[in-house]
Amino acid sequence: MNHSYKRGLAYLFSLIPGAGQMYIGLMNRGLQIMLFFWGTIAVISFVNVLEALGLLLVVLYFYSFFDAINAIRKHKEGIPVEDHPIINYNSLDATKRINKKIIGYVFIFLGAFKFLDEVMYLMKDYFIDSFYHNFDDITVSILLILIGVVILIRFNKNSKNVKQLPQPEE
Incomplete structure (x- = not known):
């Protein structure tokens, strides 16, 4: 991943599920996280099952945040970060x-x-x-x-x- 970005903005975008990954160039991963998070919100609002899926939202949010922070850290240290999707449907x-x-x-x-x-x-x-x-x-x-x-x-x-x-x- 040879994408230049401002670290402050990357940290700011990492507060939005999937946006931090997309900002630093991990489009597949960011898109999947965004779809999972916002799709879960849509299902919650449609089906009215906040109790069951509310926990999933918290887990997805923190996973997204720390995944973006980890990718930013790796990029800063010069470790290559590949854009592997969370769920690889081809496999x-x-x-x-x-x-x-x-x-x-x-x-x-x-x-x-x-x-x-x-x-x-x-x-x-x-x-x-x-x-x-x-x-x-x-x-x-x-x-x-x-x-x-x-x-x-x-x-x-x-x-x-x-x-x-x-x-x-x-």
């Missing part, structure tokens, strides 16, 4: 295909949670009026469930076509 092979299954279940869980939350709200109020005002939230929750189901269906199709890796001989 997910047959042994790690369980990740897609988990992601599918997470989408189904979030969609079902939001759907049930909206349905319970509708049962409290006048059905027709509330349904009209919450139609977009209900539609998004059903869409989340459908995305999770599609991911799981594709996972099951792909797992049938995956060849078993040969086991090493002892």
Whole structure:
């Protein structure tokens, strides 16, 4: 990484998750951190699960901050810093295909949670009026469930076509 920058600005940007990494030239890493952090905030605001995901926000924030500070220190000491993404999607092979299954279940869980939350709200109020005002939230929750189901269906199709890796001989 041969990127020149002002260290004071780098420290200032490191207070924003992902921005410090992007300022010093670690675009992949910074973008992933930013997407994780702000995506978590979007999910929290959409699904209303602050208790469960609030801790994740704190962990992501501190990880981002100290990752940027560490990269700044390495750059200052002349140690090369490569822009490795946090999650390398190209390295997910047959042994790690369980990740897609988990992601599918997470989408189904979030969609079902939001759907049930909206349905319970509708049962409290006048059905027709509330349904009209919450139609977009209900539609998004059903869409989340459908995305999770599609991911799981594709996972099951792909797992049938995956060849078993040969086991090493002892």
